Amino acid sequence: MSVQKREVLxxxxxxxxxxxxxxxxxxAVELRFSLVDQTKLVTAASELARNALDHGKxxxxxxxxxxxxxxxxxxxxxxxxxxxxxxxxxxxxxxxxTGSGMxxxxxxxxxxxxxxxxxxxxxxxxxxxxxxxx
Amino acid sequence: xxxIPVLRMxxxxxxxxxxxxxxxxxxxxxDDVTERISEWGSTGVLIDISSLEIVDSFIGRMLANIAxxxxxxxxxxxxxxxxxxxxxxxxxxxxxxxxxxxxxxxEAGMELLYGNAFFGSENERTEA
Numbered sequence: 001m002s003v004q005k006r007e008v009l010x011x012x013x014x015x016x017x018x019x020x021x022x023x024x025x026x027x028a029v030e031l032r033f034s035l036v037d038q039t040k041l042v043t044a045a046s047e048l049a050r051n052a053l054d055h056g057k058x059x060x061x062x063x064x065x066x067x068x069x070x071x072x073x074x075x076x077x078x079x080x081x082x083x084x085x086x087x088x089x090x091x092x093x094x095x096x097x098t099g100s101g102m103x104x105x106x107x108x109x110x111x112x113x114x115x116x117x118x119x120x121x122x123x124x125x126x127x128x129x130x131x132x133x134x
Numbered sequence: 135x136x137x138i139p140v141l142r143m144x145x146x147x148x149x150x151x152x153x154x155x156x157x158x159x160x161x162x163x164x165d166d167v168t169e170r171i172s173e174w175g176s177t178g179v180l181i182d183i184s185s186l187e188i189v190d191s192f193i194g195r196m197l198a199n200i201a202x203x204x205x206x207x208x209x210x211x212x213x214x215x216x217x218x219x220x221x222x223x224x225x226x227x228x229x230x231x232x233x234x235x236x237x238x239x240x241e242a243g244m245e246l247l248y249g250n251a252f253f254g255s256e257n258e259r260t261e262a
Contacts, residue, residue: 014156021154021188039188039219043227046190094228104191108227 001068003075011049011078012058020049020061024076027065031072033134041074041132044112047105048078048128056080056126066131073114073133084122091118138163140170146178146247147171147209148240152185160196167200171207178247179204182240184215194229201234212236214243 009023010016024045028038045061052059059080066073085091092107106128110116115131136159141148147170153159167179181197183189189197201211212235216224224231237243 014158018154018156025187036219036222039217039223040226043188043190043223046188046192047227050190050192104228108191108229111226111228112223 001066003064004067005065006062007064008060008062010058011052011061011080014053017046017049017053021046023061023063024074027063027074031065031074031134033074033132037132037134040112041076044109044130044132045076047109048076048130051105051109051128052078052080052082052126055085056082058082059125068133071133073131075129075131077130078128079125081125084124085118085120085126086122088118088120137166140166142170142174142176143180145176146180146244147174147176148180148182150182150185155186155193155196157192160193164196164200164203168203168207171204171209176209178244179209179211180240180243180247181211181213182215183213183220184217186220187217189216189220189224189229191227191229194224194231197231198234210235210247212243212246214238214240 007023009020011020021042025038025042028041033041049061057080059078062077064075066075090096092110094104094107109130113130113132117129118126120126138149138151138159147167149167170176181200197213204211214237216236235246237246
Protein backbone atom coordinates (compact mmCIF):
# COMPACT_ATOMS: atom_id res chain seq x y z
CA MET A 1 0.00 0.00 0.00
CA SER A 2 1.37 3.39 -0.91
CA VAL A 3 0.42 6.94 -0.10
CA GLN A 4 0.02 9.03 -3.26
CA LYS A 5 -0.78 12.40 -1.81
CA ARG A 6 -0.75 13.84 1.70
CA GLU A 7 -2.11 17.12 2.95
CA VAL A 8 -2.29 18.51 6.47
CA LEU A 9 -4.91 21.09 7.47
CA UNK A 10 -5.43 22.82 10.80
CA UNK A 11 -8.66 22.20 12.69
CA UNK A 12 -8.69 25.17 15.06
CA UNK A 13 -11.86 27.06 14.21
CA UNK A 14 -15.38 26.37 13.02
CA UNK A 15 -14.33 27.62 9.58
CA UNK A 16 -11.50 25.06 9.48
CA UNK A 17 -14.18 22.36 9.69
CA UNK A 18 -15.68 23.78 6.49
CA UNK A 19 -12.25 23.80 4.81
CA UNK A 20 -11.58 20.22 5.97
CA UNK A 21 -14.85 19.10 4.38
CA UNK A 22 -13.96 20.86 1.13
CA UNK A 23 -10.53 19.24 1.00
CA UNK A 24 -11.96 15.75 1.58
CA UNK A 25 -14.59 16.37 -1.10
CA UNK A 26 -11.92 17.49 -3.56
CA UNK A 27 -9.76 14.40 -3.00
CA ALA A 28 -12.77 12.04 -3.04
CA VAL A 29 -13.77 13.50 -6.41
CA GLU A 30 -10.20 13.09 -7.69
CA LEU A 31 -10.29 9.43 -6.64
CA ARG A 32 -13.63 9.08 -8.47
CA PHE A 33 -15.59 7.90 -5.46
CA SER A 34 -19.33 7.59 -6.17
CA LEU A 35 -21.55 10.44 -5.02
CA VAL A 36 -22.86 8.43 -2.06
CA ASP A 37 -19.31 7.48 -1.01
CA GLN A 38 -18.17 11.11 -1.37
CA THR A 39 -21.06 12.17 0.82
CA LYS A 40 -20.19 9.55 3.45
CA LEU A 41 -16.53 10.61 3.48
CA VAL A 42 -17.29 14.30 3.72
CA THR A 43 -19.87 13.71 6.47
CA ALA A 44 -17.41 11.56 8.45
CA ALA A 45 -14.74 14.26 8.00
CA SER A 46 -17.16 16.87 9.27
CA GLU A 47 -18.06 14.82 12.36
CA LEU A 48 -14.44 14.00 13.20
CA ALA A 49 -13.17 17.53 12.59
CA ARG A 50 -15.90 18.87 14.85
CA ASN A 51 -15.01 16.24 17.43
CA ALA A 52 -11.35 17.36 17.36
CA LEU A 53 -12.48 20.97 17.70
CA ASP A 54 -15.15 20.59 20.41
CA HIS A 55 -13.65 17.83 22.54
CA GLY A 56 -9.96 17.96 21.62
CA LYS A 57 -9.73 21.76 21.75
CA UNK A 58 -8.54 21.83 18.16
CA UNK A 59 -5.89 19.92 16.25
CA UNK A 60 -5.19 18.90 12.70
CA UNK A 61 -6.44 16.74 9.88
CA UNK A 62 -4.08 14.77 7.67
CA UNK A 63 -5.70 13.44 4.54
CA UNK A 64 -4.00 10.87 2.29
CA UNK A 65 -4.90 9.21 -0.96
CA UNK A 66 -3.93 5.54 -0.93
CA UNK A 67 -3.30 2.90 -3.56
CA UNK A 68 -3.33 -0.78 -2.68
CA UNK A 69 -2.94 -2.85 -5.82
CA UNK A 70 -5.91 -1.92 -7.96
CA UNK A 71 -7.80 -0.34 -5.07
CA UNK A 72 -7.68 3.28 -4.15
CA UNK A 73 -8.78 4.80 -0.90
CA UNK A 74 -8.84 7.88 1.24
CA UNK A 75 -7.40 8.05 4.75
CA UNK A 76 -8.20 10.80 7.21
CA UNK A 77 -6.26 11.22 10.44
CA UNK A 78 -7.51 13.64 13.08
CA UNK A 79 -5.10 14.51 15.85
CA UNK A 80 -5.59 16.70 18.86
CA UNK A 81 -3.74 17.41 22.10
CA UNK A 82 -6.93 17.61 24.13
CA UNK A 83 -7.98 15.77 27.28
CA UNK A 84 -8.13 12.36 25.59
CA UNK A 85 -10.91 9.78 25.75
CA UNK A 86 -10.94 7.74 28.99
CA UNK A 87 -13.26 5.03 27.69
CA UNK A 88 -13.18 4.52 23.94
CA UNK A 89 -15.88 1.84 24.00
CA UNK A 90 -18.31 4.25 25.65
CA UNK A 91 -17.33 7.06 23.28
CA UNK A 92 -18.31 4.90 20.31
CA UNK A 93 -21.79 4.21 21.62
CA UNK A 94 -24.60 6.13 19.94
CA UNK A 95 -26.01 8.73 22.27
CA UNK A 96 -22.92 8.91 24.46
CA UNK A 97 -21.85 12.50 24.87
CA THR A 98 -19.87 14.61 27.28
CA GLY A 99 -20.66 17.78 25.37
CA SER A 100 -23.87 19.30 24.14
CA GLY A 101 -24.06 17.21 20.97
CA MET A 102 -26.12 14.16 20.20
CA UNK A 103 -23.30 11.70 20.67
CA UNK A 104 -23.44 10.45 17.09
CA UNK A 105 -20.08 11.75 15.94
CA UNK A 106 -17.72 8.86 16.64
CA UNK A 107 -20.03 5.86 16.32
CA UNK A 108 -21.73 7.41 13.32
CA UNK A 109 -18.45 8.21 11.56
CA UNK A 110 -17.28 4.65 12.13
CA UNK A 111 -20.31 3.39 10.20
CA UNK A 112 -19.53 5.72 7.29
CA UNK A 113 -16.04 4.32 6.62
CA UNK A 114 -14.42 0.88 6.16
CA UNK A 115 -11.60 1.14 8.69
CA UNK A 116 -11.73 3.11 11.89
CA UNK A 117 -9.41 3.30 14.87
CA UNK A 118 -8.99 5.49 17.91
CA UNK A 119 -5.78 5.93 19.86
CA UNK A 120 -6.12 8.09 22.90
CA UNK A 121 -4.22 8.89 26.03
CA UNK A 122 -5.87 10.76 28.87
CA UNK A 123 -4.21 14.16 29.31
CA UNK A 124 -2.20 13.81 26.09
CA UNK A 125 -4.61 13.73 23.19
CA UNK A 126 -6.41 11.64 20.62
CA UNK A 127 -5.70 10.32 17.15
CA UNK A 128 -8.57 8.99 15.05
CA UNK A 129 -7.88 7.27 11.75
CA UNK A 130 -10.61 6.55 9.20
CA UNK A 131 -10.22 4.93 5.78
CA UNK A 132 -12.72 4.36 3.03
CA UNK A 133 -11.81 2.18 0.06
CA UNK A 134 -13.32 2.56 -3.36
CA UNK B 135 -22.20 39.84 8.55
CA UNK B 136 -22.97 36.71 6.60
CA UNK B 137 -26.58 35.66 7.09
CA ILE B 138 -29.08 33.20 5.69
CA PRO B 139 -32.10 35.10 4.34
CA VAL B 140 -35.52 34.36 5.82
CA LEU B 141 -38.22 35.18 3.26
CA ARG B 142 -41.88 35.79 4.00
CA MET B 143 -44.39 34.04 1.77
CA UNK B 144 -47.90 34.71 3.05
CA UNK B 145 -48.14 32.98 6.38
CA UNK B 146 -45.00 30.93 5.71
CA UNK B 147 -41.30 31.53 6.08
CA UNK B 148 -39.01 30.26 3.34
CA UNK B 149 -35.37 29.59 4.10
CA UNK B 150 -32.96 28.33 1.50
CA UNK B 151 -29.69 27.08 2.91
CA UNK B 152 -27.07 27.38 0.21
CA UNK B 153 -23.85 28.02 2.07
CA UNK B 154 -21.61 25.71 4.00
CA UNK B 155 -22.98 26.00 7.53
CA UNK B 156 -20.87 26.87 10.51
CA UNK B 157 -21.76 27.52 14.13
CA UNK B 158 -22.36 31.26 14.07
CA UNK B 159 -24.50 31.09 10.95
CA UNK B 160 -26.62 28.32 12.48
CA UNK B 161 -27.20 30.22 15.71
CA UNK B 162 -28.00 33.40 13.81
CA UNK B 163 -30.55 31.47 11.75
CA UNK B 164 -32.27 30.11 14.87
CA ASP B 165 -32.53 33.67 16.20
CA ASP B 166 -33.83 35.05 12.91
CA VAL B 167 -36.46 32.34 12.40
CA THR B 168 -37.90 32.61 15.89
CA GLU B 169 -37.97 36.41 15.69
CA ARG B 170 -39.67 36.43 12.30
CA ILE B 171 -42.30 33.92 13.48
CA SER B 172 -43.20 36.06 16.44
CA GLU B 173 -43.06 39.28 14.42
CA TRP B 174 -45.08 38.08 11.41
CA GLY B 175 -47.19 35.42 13.09
CA SER B 176 -46.03 32.81 10.58
CA THR B 177 -47.67 29.40 10.89
CA GLY B 178 -45.23 27.43 8.77
CA VAL B 179 -41.49 27.26 8.09
CA LEU B 180 -40.08 25.74 4.92
CA ILE B 181 -36.38 24.97 4.95
CA ASP B 182 -34.97 24.12 1.53
CA ILE B 183 -31.76 22.08 1.84
CA SER B 184 -31.53 20.98 -1.81
CA SER B 185 -28.17 22.72 -2.22
CA LEU B 186 -26.64 21.09 0.84
CA GLU B 187 -24.10 18.45 -0.13
CA ILE B 188 -23.96 16.98 3.35
CA VAL B 189 -26.01 17.06 6.52
CA ASP B 190 -23.94 16.09 9.53
CA SER B 191 -25.15 15.75 13.11
CA PHE B 192 -24.46 19.44 13.67
CA ILE B 193 -26.78 20.56 10.88
CA GLY B 194 -29.26 17.82 11.75
CA ARG B 195 -29.40 19.11 15.29
CA MET B 196 -29.87 22.65 14.04
CA LEU B 197 -32.80 21.57 11.84
CA ALA B 198 -34.37 19.69 14.76
CA ASN B 199 -33.83 22.73 17.02
CA ILE B 200 -35.47 25.11 14.57
CA ALA B 201 -38.41 22.71 14.16
CA UNK B 202 -38.77 22.45 17.94
CA UNK B 203 -38.51 26.18 18.60
CA UNK B 204 -40.95 26.98 15.77
CA UNK B 205 -43.45 24.44 17.07
CA UNK B 206 -43.41 26.06 20.49
CA UNK B 207 -44.15 29.36 18.76
CA UNK B 208 -47.03 27.81 16.82
CA UNK B 209 -45.39 27.17 13.45
CA UNK B 210 -44.84 23.83 11.73
CA UNK B 211 -41.52 23.18 10.01
CA UNK B 212 -41.00 21.14 6.88
CA UNK B 213 -37.49 20.40 5.62
CA UNK B 214 -37.55 19.99 1.84
CA UNK B 215 -35.31 18.90 -1.01
CA UNK B 216 -32.82 16.58 0.67
CA UNK B 217 -30.53 14.93 -1.87
CA UNK B 218 -30.71 11.10 -2.00
CA UNK B 219 -27.01 10.65 -1.13
CA UNK B 220 -27.53 12.89 1.89
CA UNK B 221 -30.51 10.82 3.04
CA UNK B 222 -28.51 7.57 2.77
CA UNK B 223 -25.60 9.03 4.72
CA UNK B 224 -27.75 10.65 7.37
CA UNK B 225 -29.53 7.40 8.24
CA UNK B 226 -26.25 5.48 8.31
CA UNK B 227 -24.84 8.14 10.60
CA UNK B 228 -27.69 7.28 12.97
CA UNK B 229 -29.84 10.33 12.46
CA UNK B 230 -33.29 10.00 10.98
CA UNK B 231 -34.45 13.52 11.87
CA UNK B 232 -37.26 12.27 14.08
CA UNK B 233 -39.68 15.02 14.87
CA UNK B 234 -38.85 16.94 11.70
CA UNK B 235 -41.35 16.74 8.85
CA UNK B 236 -39.86 16.40 5.40
CA UNK B 237 -41.04 16.66 1.80
CA UNK B 238 -39.37 16.20 -1.56
CA UNK B 239 -39.87 19.72 -2.92
CA UNK B 240 -40.83 23.21 -1.81
CA GLU B 241 -44.19 22.70 -3.51
CA ALA B 242 -44.85 19.43 -1.69
CA GLY B 243 -43.79 21.10 1.54
CA MET B 244 -46.21 23.96 0.97
CA GLU B 245 -48.97 21.49 0.29
CA LEU B 246 -48.19 19.77 3.58
CA LEU B 247 -48.32 23.05 5.47
CA TYR B 248 -51.33 24.59 3.81
CA GLY B 249 -53.24 21.37 3.33
CA ASN B 250 -55.67 21.30 0.45
CA ALA B 251 -57.16 24.67 1.36
CA PHE B 252 -54.38 26.52 -0.42
CA PHE B 253 -54.42 24.50 -3.62
CA GLY B 254 -58.20 24.23 -3.80
CA SER B 255 -60.34 21.30 -2.78
CA GLU B 256 -59.90 17.78 -4.18
CA ASN B 257 -62.88 18.34 -6.49
CA GLU B 258 -61.54 21.50 -8.03
CA ARG B 259 -58.28 19.75 -8.69
CA THR B 260 -59.84 16.82 -10.51
CA GLU B 261 -61.79 19.21 -12.69
CA ALA B 262 -58.67 21.17 -13.63
